[in-house]
Structures are given as structure tokens and as C-alpha cells.
Amino acid sequence: MAPGLHERTNMSRQLRNNTQMLRRGAIYVLPTRTGLVFIAVLAAMLMGSVNHNNNFAFLLTFLLAGILFVSIFDTHQNLTKLEIQAITASPVFLNRTAFFECLIRNHGPKRCSVAFQFPGYPERLLADLAPDSIDCVRVPLKPIRRGVVKPEKMRISTRYPLGLFRAWAFIAVGTDCIVYPAPAPGAFRTDPAPDTLGSGTAPSKARGSADFQGLTAYQPGDPLQHISWKAFSREQGLYVKTFADPSGETITLDWGAIRGAAPERKLSRLCDMVLKADRLGMAYGLALPGQRIPPARGETHKRACLRSLALFGNPEAMP
Amino acid sequence: MSRNSLQQLHLLIASLAVALMPHAFRLPVWVTVWCLACWGWAILCARRQFPWPGAVLRHVLAIAGFIAALATSGFRFDREVGTTILVIMVGLKPLETRTYRDRMMAVFLTYFLIITNLLYSNALIMLPYMLSAVWLTTAVLVHINHPVGGFPAHTKLAGRMLLFAVPLAVVFFVLFPRIQGSLWQLSAGTAGVTGFSERLSPGSVSQLVRNDDVAFRVQFSGNPPPPEHLYWRGLVFSEFDGRGWRSTGQTPVLQPVVSGKRPIAYTITLESRQQRWLFALDLPATVPPRAIAFDDHTLQWKEERTRPLQYRMSSYPEFNTGPRPPEVKMFLLPGELGNPKARQLARQWVSSATGPADVVSAAMAFFRGNGFAYTLNPPLLGEDAIDDFLFETRRGYCEHYASALAFLMRSAGIPARVVGGYLGGERNPFGDYWIVRQSDAHAWTEIWSSNTGWSRIDPTAVVAPERITSGVAAALPPNERAEALSTGLKGPLARVFRNFTLGWDAASSLWRRQVIGYTALRQQRLFSRFGIRTRSSGGVFRLLAAGLLLTGLATWLYVWVSRGRRPSLRDPVKAGYQRFCRKLARCRVPRRPDQGPLDYLQTIRDLKLEQGERAESIIRLYVRLRYAQRGSNEDIRSFSRLVREFRPAPRPS
Numbered sequence: 028m029a030p031g032l033h034e035r036t037n038m039s040r041q042l043r044n045n046t047q048m049l050r051r052g053a054i055y056v057l058p059t060r061t062g063l064v065f066i067a068v069l070a071a072m073l074m075g076s077v078n079h080n081n082n083f084a085f086l087l088t089f090l091l092a093g094i095l096f097v098s099i100f101d102t103h104q105n106l107t108k109l110e111i112q113a114i115t116a117s118p119v120f121l122n123r124t125a126f127f128e129c130l131i132r133n134h135g136p137k138r139c140s141v142a143f144q145f146p147g148y149p150e151r152l153l154a155d156l157a158p159d160s161i162d163c164v165r166v167p168l169k170p171i172r173r174g175v176v177k178p179e180k181m182r183i184s185t186r187y188p189l190g191l192f193r194a195w196a197f198i199a200v201g202t203d204c205i206v207y208p209a210p211a212p213g214a215f216r217t218d219p220a221p222d223t224l225g226s227g228t229a230p231s232k233a234r235g236s237a238d239f240q241g242l243t244a245y246q247p248g249d250p251l252q253h254i255s256w257k258a259f260s261r262e263q264g265l266y267v268k269t270f271a272d273p274s275g276e277t278i279t280l281d282w283g284a285i286r287g288a289a290p291e292r293k294l295s296r297l298c299d300m301v302l303k304a305d306r307l308g309m310a311y312g313l314a315l316p317g318q319r320i321p322p323a324r325g326e327t328h329k330r331a332c333l334r335s336l337a338l339f340g341n342p343e344a345m346p
Numbered sequence: 347m348s349r350n351s352l353q354q355l356h357l358l359i360a361s362l363a364v365a366l367m368p369h370a371f372r373l374p375v376w377v378t379v380w381c382l383a384c385w386g387w388a389i390l391c392a393r394r395q396f397p398w399p400g401a402v403l404r405h406v407l408a409i410a411g412f413i414a415a416l417a418t419s420g421f422r423f424d425r426e427v428g429t430t431i432l433v434i435m436v437g438l439k440p441l442e443t444r445t446y447r448d449r450m451m452a453v454f455l456t457y458f459l460i461i462t463n464l465l466y467s468n469a470l471i472m473l474p475y476m477l478s479a480v481w482l483t484t485a486v487l488v489h490i491n492h493p494v495g496g497f498p499a500h501t502k503l504a505g506r507m508l509l510f511a512v513p514l515a516v517v518f519f520v521l522f523p524r525i526q527g528s529l530w531q532l533s534a535g536t537a538g539v540t541g542f543s544e545r546l547s548p549g550s551v552s553q554l555v556r557n558d559d560v561a562f563r564v565q566f567s568g569n570p571p572p573p574e575h576l577y578w579r580g581l582v583f584s585e586f587d588g589r590g591w592r593s594t595g596q597t598p599v600l601q602p603v604v605s606g607k608r609p610i611a612y613t614i615t616l617e618s619r620q621q622r623w624l625f626a627l628d629l630p631a632t633v634p635p636r637a638i639a640f641d642d643h644t645l646q647w648k649e650e651r652t653r654p655l656q657y658r659m660s661s662y663p664e665f666n667t668g669p670r671p672p673e674v675k676m677f678l679l680p681g682e683l684g685n686p687k688a689r690q691l692a693r694q695w696v697s698s699a700t701g702p703a704d705v706v707s708a709a710m711a712f713f714r715g716n717g718f719a720y721t722l723n724p725p726l727l728g729e730d731a732i733d734d735f736l737f738e739t740r741r742g743y744c745e746h747y748a749s750a751l752a753f754l755m756r757s758a759g760i761p762a763r764v765v766g767g768y769l770g771g772e773r774n775p776f777g778d779y780w781i782v783r784q785s786d787a788h789a790w791t792e793i794w795s796s797n798t799g800w801s802r803i804d805p806t807a808v809v810a811p812e813r814i815t816s817g818v819a820a821a822l823p824p825n826e827r828a829e830a831l832s833t834g835l836k837g838p839l840a841r842v843f844r845n846f847t848l849g850w851d852a853a854s855s856l857w858r859r860q861v862i863g864y865t866a867l868r869q870q871r872l873f874s875r876f877g878i879r880t881r882s883s884g885g886v887f888r889l890l891a892a893g894l895l896l897t898g899l900a901t902w903l904y905v906w907v908s909r910g911r912r913p914s915l916r917d918p919v920k921a922g923y924q925r926f927c928r929k930l931a932r933c934r935v936p937r938r939p940d941q942g943p944l945d946y947l948q949t950i951r952d953l954k955l956e957q958g959e960r961a962e963s964i965i966r967l968y969v970r971l972r973y974a975q976r977g978s979n980e981d982i983r984s985f986s987r988l989v990r991e992f993r994p995a996p997r998p999s
Contacts, residue, residue: 046939061450068454072461077525082862083468087461087476089518093511094484096897100905101507112939139492155494188503189484190450190491 046132047198049109049183054196056103062191065095098189105141105185106194108134109156114181116204118333120298121173124150125204126165127181133160140187145178145200170206173294174341177203207333211295215303242266248327253308277322279312280304280332294336301336305329315339350493351444352392354486357497358452359385359440361483365459368475369433372466374418377430380411381437388440399441408438429462449490456483468862470854481508510904517896521889524866542623542766546583546789547590548731551766552722552743555818557784560617561768562625563855565779567611573770574814575663577628577790577802578782580767582642586679586756589731591749591764596640603670603799604629604643606662615858616655622646625767625782627661628802634659642763643667643800656863667799672761679756684730687737688750692757702795705758706803709751713808716740718747720810722826744769744813747805748789761794765802770817777852785818918982919971922989926964929989933996943969957994964988 058066069092076084110132119125129143133156143166144151150167170176177200184195242255245265255266280300285293297313304311305324312322313332318339320332362385370378384407390396399407411434419427436459439452460479464472485504489497543550562578570576583591609631616624624637624645633639634657638646647655695708717740724742727734732753735746742750748764755762769788771780790804806821807814813821878892879885927937927946935953937946947965950958967985 061447064451065454068458072458075461075465079465080524081465081468082519082864083464083472083476084461085522086515086519086861087464087480089515089522090480090508090511091457092518093514094480094507096514096901097507097510097904100901101503104905139495155492187491188488188500188507190446190487 046110046112049106049111049196049198051103051107054103054106054194056099056192056194058191059186059193062095062193065191069095094189095191099192101188102185102192102194104135105138105187106183106196109138109141109183110134111198112161114200114202116202118205118207118330118337119170120207121170121209125168125170125176125206127168127178127200127202127204129164129166129181131156131162131164133158133162135159138185138187140185142182142184144182144184146180146182146197148178168204170204173206173208173291173337175203175338176206205334205337207337208291208294208298210299210302211292212299213296215300241269243269248325250305250308250325252306277310277312278304279314279322281314282316283314290340294339298333298336301329301332353497354449354490354493355388355392355440355443357486357489358443358449358456359388361456361479361486362436362440362452362459364479364482365456365463366433366436368463368467368472369429369459373426373430373433376414376418377433377437380434384437385440388443391441398444404438404441408435411435411438425465432459432462446490450487453483453487453490456486468858470850470857473857477508481505484508510900513900513903514897517893517900519864520869520872521893521896524864524869542581542621542787544581544593545590546581546593546745546749546764546766548724548727548735548742548746548749550590551745551787551789552724554784554787555722555743559784560851561782561784561786562614562616563779563781564615564627564771565613567613570773570780571610571627571663573816574807575627576770576780577788577804578625578768578771578786579628579630579643579765580623580625581765582640582644582792583764583766584642586753588684591752593766596642596644598638599641600639601633602630602639602641602643603668604631604662604665605668606631606665608664609660609662611658611660613656613658615855616657622650624655624657626659627663628765628767629665629667630659630661631665632660654858654862656859669796669799671796672794672800679753685732685753686730687733688730688754689757691736692754695754696758702758702760702793705755705760706793709754710803710805710808713747713751713805718742718809719823720744720806720813720821722822744806745789747809748791751791751803751805755791755793763792763800765790765792769814772817774848774852774855776849777855779852779855781851788813918986919968922986923968923972926961926968926989926992929992930961930994933994935994935997943972953997955994955997957992960988960992961994964992 069088072084072088072091075081076088112130112132114127114129116125116127127145135158137158138156140153141156142151142153143164145166145168148168150169152164152166154162154164156162156164166181168176168178179200180197181200182195182197184193186193242258243266245254245267249267253267253269255268258264258266280297282293282297285296288296297315301311301313308324310322310324311332313320313335315335318335320328320335362381366378366381387396387399391398412431415427415430415434416423418430432455436455439448439455443449443452457480460476460483464476481501481504484507485497485501488500488504489495492500542554581593582596583593585592585594606629610627612627614625624634624647626645629643630639630645633645636648637657638648640646691712692705695705699705699708719741720743721741722743724735724746725739727739732750735742735750736754745764745766752762752764766787766789768782768786769790770786771782773780788806790802790806792800792802794800804814810821873879873885873889876892878888923943930950931937933955935950935955937949941949943965947962950961950965955961964985967981967988971981971985
């Protein structure tokens, strides 16, 4: 009853503040492998002292044992009173490393060599945290598949100061990270075949060779590379260059147009095409089996496309 | 190699060097050269990108080193070889410190090297050495685990850890059960032999005067006896061989026959090693356990002795050894040996005397009246040494006088012998004990009479009475005083130096008695003072409880001290503001983490709290103190008071 109640109040506090404090009881401490070796060395020293009946050697052995003992508390205190206030992660491509940004508030003295790691992933981050301040640490994670990566927990550990003991604690991670497929380079194929949904009639002109038409006021989501920096430098405000599509054509990147490749390969190719189309400022749509995104431009549109590529065929991972 | 790992290598080598230093004076020179060469190589590899030696080369080097170590000792395995092999490994270790694990192992090796030093010397000077070596090594250990940090901060942390480890070490030290004897015995190294030899010849005592080593220390249970009673008996020389006297043919007895009054009790800590003779105040009344007593009132330790020895004694300053006549050898003088003039003189005294007492006083009068001088540098004596001394040179040290007097007495038919030991000593005001040094060595004569048994006759007392009352230096002619080392110091700093030496000696002897001499027996005695009997299971239980309690106390203290008070608490303004926020949070107006003070004020205003105005003034004052200017102490106090008196009403949920 009592622990349940405790947990519930703890949880409600977490929900309210959305922060997690590393409390004393939630931190585990055990000797490291080198710590066990050191204990064996101490045992040998003790044997030697007993054998030679040498009180001075006894004194040194016990002094080292005392240092070992004291280091347990130092290691433990290197983690207590750390408060994880928020964790965010930006989407990432499959062949890149994702970084979970943790906002950590240190309520105590300086922390040294604190390791952040997601269990099951080899990447880790070693960081020092300044006393009584808020730090942002970027914990790396290299995703192994596309889709949604949602690590349940993150391990915060330390073996400072002596490396003889390791203290660790787990904190819940509510954040997920969307992993886009890795872009696979290749020819840009819009393949506006009549049986596809694309309405292109002049594919040679579709390669982004659009003519400059004029300036319109910037709206969030407009591609950054279309901003008219010249106008901005004349202090006229943010404007976006618009291009005339002479044919008014749009393209559709179609799953079905890529033949003879595995599904993941197809997704990678489509990902690459989305990126290229976006870079060229084209209006593009995306057609996946059972899913279709109408042609559009801009950052938001790009993200929506990449996102549906990431989540394709993997509905259970929907965030 | 990166800057960090280069620094780690340097620090590792520094701590290894400190741990090695005392060994460098003991081990063969090539071992030190070996270490320096390997370390230099490692540094070259790290700095100049020399190729690091591979595993094969390292193993070949290690095996070569081990063989060289064994060869140096003649393929015997003892402590020296063990240490040499360890030091060879220490030399090689920095060549493989590229991984974290290797570096950690190097640190453990350093700790191990430090402890081997203590097996060789447990002098007090090793204590500060040991502490600083452990300090440095621990700082290096911290640095290895936090290479990006600054070494000074690591030194500070290591110092703090050491500081708190000391009480724990003391608790363990006192409580850890000691056992008698050792599990197995490696042959111990030999220390220099100083002190008396078993033959007393002219010059054998006076050469000890130049040696300022401590022979033993004495602590009297009651008042110390006057200086003229401070004769420390060691060996008895009863066989004359023409030039010198030999100590031979003692008969062990259970308890020598002696009677006396007002015994003096004291404890002796014997420092000089490799000597089985025990020294005691003339004349010992008791026999310490594990010692053998002889019929000539000398004492010997039963076993080979390699470490300082402590024993309690009691002695009679005035004694009577009873009417039992001495063995016949005490009368003997080898007939074929010369010294005719001395024999003639003795016969002359006998013919004109009524008893042995007259002969003795005639002899003393002879020493008093014929211009005898007390000197450290007597002239060389010829074939008939006693004759030369008595009639030609008349200059000699105590052994000359004691030897001559014993010879004269035997020539006169009175049983006599020479006793070797120490006379006097120096009281250490810092520890209230006496230091007897090798330079206090002395020899005197004993003669036997049927009423009193053996009694002490010291011809030096006649020739140089200052020797008895004021020590060696006072008795010597001024140009020889500097040779009696410590007492010969002059100048303004002599007194300071003297006091320092005595203070150090006091601390040193305390260290030896209380720490090094903390044996199983003393442990039992200490425990029984607290009502803990180690033999009973209840006693063991209590001991464990005491250990846990003391360890727990030390731990609690450590956690409490190093909890690291939150820096914010040191700032009264910040602390006050936090208190204010807590008060409001209890009334369901919590400050969100992203809210600054003015945003928070807005929330409070929107809620139209009862105490809103007070809250507003507190926040305004806080903003002024925090961001506008450093407020005066008066402002800070009034801010604290406002916060203290702020009592918001709970907001209905």
C-alpha cells in the first residue's frame, strides 16, 4: 500500500512538473570489475600484513579500505539531486546518430564524468555538470531501424571519483524519435507514366528549371532557400521568391514507379527523391500503397512526407 | 597521444617514482636505472611518437628482468627478490598504459609498492611519507577517472577522501584481531649491528662514543633514580686473555640470587637489533618472560631478534648477591701473560693491607693520585698493555680503567670482573622517558667480598667524576667534546635543533609503543578495559557491534559533511525567494519552472490573492536585490523578514 501510494504521488508530481529527480533510493551502487580487482589487492595486502605482523602495513591497508569505502558515497552523491526536466529529440535519418537533448538541472555541487546511455545501445555521452545550474546534454543513439524509436528509459551512471564503484539510475523517457529511412542516392525518377497519378506532360521541364516570378511575404514553412536575403538585407522584411511553373505541373513520387527493389530500398529511394525535390523547390506529392499525400511545397510538407516514409507499414509504432 | 593521456602518463610515472623512492636506497642500482630507462622510453613514445613496444617485447623484457633479479640474489627467493621483481614490473608498467584498465592496474601496483616499503622500515618518518604517497596516488586515480578535470581539484578531493578514511582506518586498526606470530616466515633482511661485542679490549667502548644511535629507551614507573645509579648492565666479561676481556661461560639460572631494598620498576624498549643481550638497571631483580637469566646477573633474549623489543623490569639500586663464593675462574689470571709491574704493585698492596677493602681503597687512591686522565684518544699500548697504561701513558677511557682495576684485583687475590653496559642517559622532557645512546657506553669493575657478594667499583668515578653526574661530554677534555656527537653542538640554533630532535624522538617512541607495538596482548588489554572479552562469543559480538557503530558514525559524518550544502542556501536572497515560492506552492499557487519572478507576479495578480500586495512587494524587492543592484545588508534583512512573515491563505481548489 505504502509504496504504491508513494509511487502514485511521485508520478503525479512527475506529471505535473514533467521532471524527474534522481533520489537517493533510486540510485544503485555496485563495485566495478576494477573495483573487484582492487578489493583482491587489498585482501593480498591484508594477508601480507597479518603474515609480517606489521602494524604499519595494517594501517595502510585499512587506510586504502577506508578510501574505498568513502568512494562509495562519493560515487553515489555524484548522481543524487540531479533533475531531468525535459527530453526532446529531432527526427533523424537512419544512417545518422539521433541525439536526445536532456535538460538537466543540477541541484548540488559539480558532477564529474556522468555517463548517459540508452540501454541496448552502445553510444554514450560523458559529461560534467556545473554546480547549481541547468545544462543541456545531447545523448546519442544510433537507430537500427526506421520508424519510431522510443527508448523506454535512459541510464545515468558514473564511476567517479575512483572508478572502483559504479552508481547508476534509470529515468523514464517519454520522448520518441522519428527515424526516416536512409536516403539512397540514385537518379531522380518522377516517372510520370500515364498509369500513375502524376499529371506531368513535359518531364524535361520538370527538373526544377523554374522561372523566377516575384516575391511574396514569408510564411512559416516556406523553404529557407527561397527566402530573398537581398530584400531582407535592405530591411524590407522577409520575402520568399516564388517561381513560375511554366507548365504548372507537379510531380508525384510513386512507390509503384520504382520497380524491382525491396520495400526498404524503395523507401530509401523515395526519401532521397523527397529531399531532392524539396531542394529544387518543386511541388511534389507522394504515393504509397494505401496512402497518398497531395503535391505541395515547403518544410512542413517535406516533414509530412518523410514521416509517412518512416512510419510506412509500421502502424504499431505510431506515436 | 592526446594531451590528456600524456598528462595521465606523467602523473602515473610521478606517483610510481614517489612509491619507488625509499626502495631506491635499498635495491641494487641497476633496478633503479631499469625503471628510469623504461619510464623515459614510455615518455619518448608518448611525446615523440616513437613506436610503443609490442606485447612480445614487453614479455621478453619482463622475463629478462626477473632472471636478472634472481641472479643478483644468487637464485634465492626472499623478500628482497620479491621486491626487486615487483619494482621491475613497476618499471615496465608505464609502457602499457594506453587503456583505462591498464592505467587502473598501474595505480594498484603503485599502492602495492607503497606497502612493500613499510615492510622494511616502520620508523615514524615513514608515516608522513606513506600518507603523501597515498594522497598523490589517489589523486592520480581520480584523474584517470576524470581526465578532463584539473589535477589540483583532484588533489583536493583525494585529500578530503584521505582525511575521512583516516578515522575509519583507525577503527579497523584497533578492532582488527591480531594473532601471535606470523603465518609463514620469509627470511628477514639484516640490519647493521651496533653495540657491544663479546670481547672488551682497549678502544672497544670509546669507539661507541662516536655513535649517536639510540641503544634503548627507558620509562620509569616511579621517580627516576639519581644519575649515579643509572648503570645499565649488559654483559659481564670474566675471562682475561692478556689484552682484553671475554664474555664466556655463563651458567643459566632460573632466578639469580639477589636481595635488596626499594626496587625500581621501569620499561625498556631496546632499539639495537641482532643482539641477544638485554640491558637492565644494575642489578636486575626480575627476569622478563622469554628471557634467560645467567648467574652473573646478565639477561639474554631466547630467540633471534630482528625487531625492537620491549620488556618490563625491576631492579635494586642497592643490592647484595649473597655469600655464595664465586667460581674459581673469577680469580684466575693466565700465568704466562705479562704485566709484571702491575702484579708487583698488587702484591705490594696485599702485604700492607688488613683486608680486601684496604686493597680496593689503595687501588682507588692510586688512580686518584697519579695524574690519570680521561680521554677518548689514548696512546697506543704495547705488549704489556696493563703495565703500559698504569705506569707509562696513564691516559685512557673507561674500559682501560675497568680492565686495569680488575686485573689488579685478581692479582691481589680478590675475585673481580668487568661489566659492560651504559651509564646515564638523557631525559626527554617531551615524553618523560630516558634515551640511552650508544655514546653512553661504559665499562666498570665488580669485585666480590664475602659480606656483600659482588659490588660495583667504578674507577672512572675517581678519575673523571663528571662522567657519572653529567655525561660523557662533561668528563672529556674540551678539545674532545665535539666527538661525543650530539652534545657537541654549539651556536644559537643548537637549542632549537636539540629540542626538535628530542620532540621527534618522543613522537617516534610514542609511535613505536602505541602503533607499531600494538600487539595481540595489548589489544586484549584494551578490549578488556571496555569490558569486552575476545575469547567469549558475546565479546566478539560486542566487538562487531562496536566496529559497526564506529564505522556508521564515521560514514554518517562523511555524508553529512560532504553533502555539499546547496550553493543557493548560502545566498540569503535566493534562499528567501525559494522559501517564498514554497509558501505559495503550498497554497496551490506554484511557480512553473519556466516562470521568472515577474511572470509569477502576473499569475499572482491574475488570481487576486488575499495577500497579493505583500507578495508583490516581496517580488519587487527580490527583483531589485537580484537584478538591479547589490542591496545593502539592511535591504536583505528586511527581505528575509518579509518572506518570514508572509502567510498566504490557501486558494480553494
